[in-house]
Amino acid sequence: MQKQYDYIIAGAGCAGMSLLMRMVADPFFASKKILVVDADTKQQNDRTWCFWETQPDLFESIVHHKWNKLDFYSDHYSSELSINPYTYKMIRGIDFYNYVKNNASSSPNVEWRKASIKKLVDTTFEFVGTNEIAGIELADGEIIYADYVFCSILFEPIKTAAHEYHFLQHFKGWEIKTAIDCFDSSKAIFMDFRVSQKHGTTFMYVLPTSANTALIEYTLFTEELLEDDSYNVALRKYISEQLQIIDYEVLHEEKGVIPMTTKKFPYAKGGNIYIGIAGGQAKASSGYAFKYIQKRTAALIDAIKNGKNLSYGKKLKDSKGHLYDAVLLNVLHNRKMPGDKIFAAIFKGNKASNVLAFLDNESSLLIDLKIMNSVPTRIFLPAALEELM
Structure with missing residues (x-):
């Protein structure tokens, strides 16, 4: 059993790509052999990440749009939100994937593999003295070893204990283009609860990127998903009745499900290090994950460079x-x-x-x-x- 790579990134989603970007941007990793494995080539604009921050970070150059003013609406309280010193930002999935892949393309030490991963290899043996070795098993049975595997893949459905909660943030969004100018692109609707609450906590995002384009997203925090057409009905109703927009076309559609759970995910098991959703980096009360992933991947880079234990626990x-x-x-x-x-x-x-x-x-x-x-x-x-x- 011999290691073939220094690091394997199992899953090329937000967490895996964020970690890779931090590696290729740091000269420390230029001599390290890095393998990225994912079943998908990441060529679709499959999601949008929104987050807030006070200072530009690693992905500032691909921020698609940003807002300094937000609106909050509900039947109980509504207001324009002054969020200074924060800025609310949007990054499109396709821009994110292309940015990381383009930056990594000039790093000959990075290898990509399009393949499905069956499971992580739970190794307890030692390799060269006292160093543990980690690995992945591909769907075809091939096993690949490295010093560390950084995994963002959930191989099984999340199972919670009796004292734990498991909600889902599920959403469907339409990017629309209107026939006439309808939006103020300097301000977004952060949450609009003026929609039916019969399923549970339910709201709309409205994220204008120009005077006649916006991403409108129907979002729920519930323990069960809806029938697919229910999302479409809610979006059409909100656009026509609340926004009073009749003439528009749907340019792009996205949907997703993010776990909101109090289950405590492992940070590491031997040389297998968990990141992203698999590492518990989605906030249980909101589903926000992008900035938590950035904090986690930045901390991992620091730990690797300074010889720290990568299986560190959570802070207070x-x-x-x-x-x-x-x-x-x-x-x-x-x-x-x-x-x-x-x-x-x-x-x-x-x-x-x-x-x-x-x-x-x-x-x-x-x-x-x-x-x-x-x-x-x-x-x-x-x-x-x-x-x-």
């Missing part, structure tokens, strides 16, 4: 965020308070920038307490006590 602020997420999902699961009322209360009682910091697990304890004080104590305190027991 991550554990704090996990508790807050569990409390919210407890309230939603037990139907103690509707999600639209919860988010309306939070945005009504707090600066939008503080809410964004809270959602990023970057807020101070003082801000945390203020945000928690903006929702009914009689509902959230018992839920918090349940999660702490």
Whole structure:
């Protein structure tokens, strides 16, 4: 059994590509043999990532559009949100994939393999003294070894224990082009809860990229998916009734499902290191993942370069965020308070920038307490006590 690569990236989605980009951008990895394996060639614009940040990061050059003003709507509270010092940004999937592949194309140490991965190889033996070795098994039975495998693939459905919650953020989005100018491209609708809440926490995003184009996304936080046509019906209804747009064409369609779960994913098992959704980098209370993935991959690069243990645990602020997420999902699961009322209360009682910091697990304890004080104590305190027991 002999290693063939220094690093294997199993899965070329957001997490795998982000890690690869950080590797090819750093001279430290120029002499390392890197293999990227995915069953898909990533040639489709299959998703859009939106996130907020205070400073430009690694992918700033491919930000498709950005907004400094956001609107929040609900039947309980509506307002324009001032998000300074944050900027809300959008990256299209196809731009992201092409950017990373183009940058990696000039690195002869990076190899690509189009193949399905059956499983990770759980190795317990030693290779050259005390170094562990990791590996992947392809669908055809071939086994490939490396010092480390960075895996973003969920090989099995997520199974939760009795005390854990498992919601789904599921969505369908249409990029539309209108016959006349209808949008203010300097401002996006962050959440619009003025849609039916019969399925659970449900809202719309409206992300204008020009005066006559916008991505409109129907999003739900529920424990079950809908029939496919239900998303289409909701989008048509919102566009015609709420936005009052009649004449438009659909340029692009995307849909997806992101787990919102309090299940604790492993960070590592031997030389197999978990990243992305498989590493728990989707926030359980919102489904946001892009910035969490960037933090995780940046930390891994630092750990590799400085000889740190890659199986490090979560920081205190991550554990704090996990508790807050569990409390919210407890309230939603037990139907103690509707999600639209919860988010309306939070945005009504707090600066939008503080809410964004809270959602990023970057807020101070003082801000945390203020945000928690903006929702009914009689509902959230018992839920918090349940999660702490």
